[in-house]
Amino acid sequence: MPRLLPKLLLFISGVTVLTGAVQVVAAPLVLNIVGARTDKTSAHFFAIVGMxxxxxxxxxxxxxxxxxxxxxxFWCGLQKFGAAVAIGLGVRNGIFSSLALSVALFDFVSGILIFTYWRNFKNKA
Known part of the structure; x- marks a missing residue:
């Protein structure tokens, strides 16, 4: 797993960049996919999240x-945990459909993997 972890995190970082870029240019589409209402304000702020x-x-x-x-x-790991919590709250508050929980799970697991890597990296430094 130690050799696989950096490669897995590179994949996660690539997915994060790609999906964030999609949110920037197609926020209303992504909001519709996750079952959220779309207006100019929500699309604007969702695009900012994508950035x-x-x-x-x-x-x-x-x-x-x-x-x-x-x-x-460390800060990238915190961002993933924060995203997981924010998405979970969005589902709980009826902003997103339960489909968005798959995104929250991806972010939560990513946070765990990033913190595992960080802990090992920090201990070697």
């Missing part, structure tokens, strides 16, 4: 390819 997904996914990618230290990895 942050691109930024954090890119930061994770860069941190894995050329280590910058343990701190960026």
């Amino acid at each position: 942050f997904m691109v930024l954090f996914g890119g930061l994770l990618w860069q941190s894995l390819k050329r280590p910058l230290g343990p701190e960026p990895i």
Whole structure:
């Protein structure tokens, strides 16, 4: 698993960048897929969330390819846990359909994997 973990995290960072970019350019479509109402305000803020997904996914990618230290990895892990909680609350409050829980699960598991990598990285530094 130790050799596989960085490759898995590179995949996760790529998925994060790609899905974030899709949110930026097609927020209403993605909102419809997850069962949310769409208006100009929700689409605008959902696109902003997508922009942050691109930024954090890119930061994770860069941190894995050329280590910058343990701190960026830590913050990327926090972003994944925060996203999982925010999506879960969105489902609970009826903003998103239960389909969005699959996204929350992906983010939660990603957070666990990122923190596992971070803990190992930090202990080696």
